[in-house]
Amino acid sequence: MNQELLEIRHLHKSYGEHTIIKDLNLTVHKGEVIVVIGPSGCGKSTLLRCINALEPIQDGQICIGGESIHKDDKNISEKRQKIGMVFQSYELFPHKTILDNITLAPVKVQKRKRAEAEKEAIELLGKVGLSGRKDDYPRQLSGGQKQRVAIVRALCMHPEILLLDEITAALDPEMVREVLEVVLDLAKNGSTMIIVTHEMAFAKAIADRVIFLDQGEIVEESTNPKRFFENPETDRAKKFLDNFQYEKN
């Protein structure tokens, strides 16, 4: 739990004149589960996209396993293999079967043997309760099933850290649970994750550390999720959680 895996120093991200993230510092250790919450538009997705180098950054540094990562790096695709990402909208490849969705990158990028990659894919599919669906196409699956496949697809690359961006936000309520259970399982098995979510009960249960982001800044950070959700220290976090409660009811 002590080994530093991800280190963000003085991150500054803007779109033109518009500053989205200012001077953000964050260190994530191996095995740690970080939950990021905050109002819509505060920069949560942008933060994850910066970490995965999908966005160029204007200042600061992001290091993964001690190595700096930037969108314009020559070997960026190699560095990205250490980072898995799951999107709100699944983003499976519609022209490929579930099995091919999962094995495409292991086979083409990591040059693993197809048979071996498929074996692992089928194993992982079994763990998320989808072993029977490997030959289906994404369009034949429900949202919750697609999202579980997307998680498996990311896992099959053996990333060192997983970034989950509101992965249940597009799901019908009855499907949220099946996806969150998979994530809880990952946490139990020691996966390092940064999770952006609006599911507060889930956040409270899974987080080693909660980060409250507002207007591109970390306003409050707590290693005691229970206390944070029940009794946040800052007014801004309190207000956000109160509003949230109100909207939910």
Next chain:
Amino acid sequence: MNVEVMREYLPLYWRALLLTLKVGWIGVLLAFLFGLICAVTIHLGIPVLRRLFKIYIELFRNTPLLVQLFFMYFALPKIGIRISPEVCGSLGLGLLGGAYMAETFRSGLEGIPAIQEESAASLGMNRLQIFCYVILPQTISVSIPGILANVIFLLKETSVFSVISLMDLMFTAKDLIGMYAKTIECLTLLVIFYLIMLLPVSILGSWLERRVRYAEFGD
């Protein structure tokens, strides 16, 4: 209508059909390649080529094939470039079709959401891999209806080949009418042979369209 006469002309029409098919399909193939190259170049924003290809597209989409063929067949020899009618036909069709195919592929490419590219990138794929395994197959499958419309359009355009004395279906019909004045017979055969050429494409096309959309395609 004299069926006996029609039967007599049949071999000539078959020969013309084969030639039309050959020149036509080579043209279609060229159009596919030119179109894909243009669309990808424009999509990737490759500096000088992008401009050049845009000019090419506008040039060929806004002039009739007849004029393009005249130019290649009668004007180019004046500057020492001499090409056979067959090559001229295929190339002309390829260049015209390339301009149309480019637009089809381009709108297909634009229809693939950027986040698909990002999800592939987040799996560690490089630009080439993303293009070959994720973007291109999807582009082709969403472009199928447009591609088919272009193929049928191009095969119909072969009817102007007669102006560069290529002995295609149109040329054969006109020739026979000129010689024997069996107008109804010749034109009926002409219609029948164009149907023989195009109906299978239409039928195969709609079948393919149903099958290929979102199904496995390419690798």
